[in-house]
Amino acid sequence: MDTLQHLVSGFAAALSPAYLTYALAGCALGTLIGVLPGLGPAAGTAILIPLTFKLDPTGAIIMLSAIYYGAMYGGTITSVLINVPGEAASVVTCIDGHQMAKQGRGGTALGIAAIGSFVGGIVATVALVVVAPPLAKLALRFGPPEFFALMLFGLCLVSGLAGRSMLAALLMTVLGLLLAMIGIDPVRGAPRFAFDVPDLYDGIGFIPVVMGLFGISEILLAAEAPALAAVRTRLSRLLPSREEWRRSIGAIWRGTGIGFFLGLIPGIGSIVPTFMAYVAEKRLSKTPERFGRGAIEGVAAPESANNAYANAAMIPFLTLGIPSSPTIAVLMGAFIINGITPGPFLFQERPDLVWAVIASFFVGNVILLALNLPLVGLWAKLLEVRFEYLAVGVLLFCLVGAYSLQQSIFDVWVMIAFGVVGYVFRKLELPLAPLVLGLILGSPIEKSLRTSLEMSGGDYSIFLTRPLCVGLLIASSVVLIGSALKLAPKTLREA
């Protein structure tokens, strides 16, 4: 009852002309940041903090939050259109989204992404209102051992990312894990495979790698056969067909669920939920062979997961004051600059602010949908640009994006190198997604394993004495054994 009252007054505030304008401006700026590869939501929010100094705290936070989830959506656009993830969480969307664009279904891909993001965002926000505090407390029980088990589970899902050959997928996963070893080891602080180059001490940047693997290699491939690169998108096909709707609805709900629950656990990051949502769809699908060739579920699920995650990640932040991703950490900085400390007391001390911000999440998600659906046609037009011009534009875009990550020319070289690597791998028909998954999971697996062992003083039984952890380990074994059984020896040899 009390909650409802607060929410109503929150809506009254969020719908006031001034706050509505801030939310609109934030969504538009966020979408722009998402579209620019390299410039991700964290850096984008940090850069735009000074913009909000002149606003009152509520207005500032409404605008920064809008930038945050706007960026999460904007990243999709470039993934679909030019195979360059605009921000890290949109990597998975490249796989099927860009295939859809090549088939002239780019508009549909962007449309379903906008709808999926909307559902994911709204559902997660409703859950934030209804069940936030108890859930957030529960998620805290997710310590390093549970985190390790969850990441291991993610790694076991790699079998779901395999294309024709399981052996090739495993090979690429190991390669990804090896790449993740580069840099300062998370416990001892000793550099590994860094060859005394300080630029390598933090490891290879994830974003330049995926920009190269997907984006640059795409241009190289297309340059061989420019005629094929020209794509006509029928504008009439912006909304999904009945068949596509049928396929997407389940995917959107499942993606939302996965994104929401993983969003509650601080530290997961925005990429893992999208991968899990994608693999879950592929595994549940009766026609898994469509994945990688433009399956609409392959866009709908990760995009819904992505936005559900983004909104759910606000729960540990608002209720406990724990920033669960780099972007939210920046957002927390904005709270503190404005004299507000997020945490359990925030709901009591500043209910006006909290509920106005929460109401603005609803408003913002509606704005994003309204902003993006009409623009889809415009974005899709981009694909009709002649390849010669588009390729130069995309290359320039990638170069600037890679440099803008941390104003380092080193990242530009990493991107170019991985562009060539990606080209070779795709020529050899080696799947890129397992490599990306290995690269993402490598460091959290290692870090959580070693932190767990630090906690237990080196005793491995810590993984077997915590029920949640045991449950996740059992789930991992089921997935692993399940996929091993499905594998006829013939498939292994087909590599």
Place this chain on the structure above:
Amino acid sequence: MIKALAKVAVSAAALLAACVAVAQQFPERPIQLMVAFPAGGSTDVGARVVASIAEKILGKPMVVINRGGAGGQVGWTEMARQKPDGYYLGYINLPATNTVILDPERKANFGADAFVPIINQVLDPGIVWVRADSPYKTLKDLVDAAKKSPNTIRTATTGILSDDHLAILMLEEAAPGAIFRIVHLAGGADQLKEILGGNVDVAFDNVGSIAPRVRSGELRALAVMDHQRSKFLPDVPTMKEVGYPSVISSSTRGIAAPRGVPPAVLKTLEAALRKAMEDPEHIQKLESAGLAIKIMVGEEYAKYYRETHEQAKKYTEWAKSRAHK
């Protein structure tokens, strides 16, 4: 003879005039202020505030550039290579800068003498904290427990060789027999998560990041590692008050230049930066972010830099030998 003398005098005067002119002209173009951590962190926040005031005093823009990576090593490597003309300054974060230099595995290609400290801005003392319902009500409870059952109390740092890691070693040294089970976490947010989740028992961090939660009663602070109580937490005793006067640890942020900057230029910079840091706007903005200002200039700061380096050297070696076990 007289002619020659006059010549010398004239050229000496010219030289002097030139020197003065250089000092007076400085700065002629924008000054870069490097922060060895990403945008949005607390070093960055402080840098942007001071730069925005100092540029009005100096009359030329002061541009903050972020060169994050490898716990600051990427930025400091770049800073050590810069031309010492006063147009490239950078933040040094003691003792992080020191441990990067001191850890042989880091293979830093610069030494402690690569930087000339100009002015310190912030000194954020170390603090020991636990959950509000923790059985450790005082630091004595904690130390007694660590003596009674050594190597069982899970104690979080904010990273290997961070000031918090060194502080744990200092406390172990000051309280013989007490051994903590050290768990290296990535930072303050991780500490909070694991403490609230019951996965670690006690955390060593800095006052600035934790003070609001201690004041709200959500967390309990056991001791502050400074010579006097923190003005942000006046109720929390110092280590000296609870019997461990040798445990003094903090994280500081100050501005330095690459070695070799002309003294006149250093003087200009020091004066301008000092004026900027004493500006009410600077004080108000930093304090609202929970950052304790501690201005140290010239020999005072240089001495602090040397002492921190010596102290860090001892504990870095300890930390390393312990990790090898």
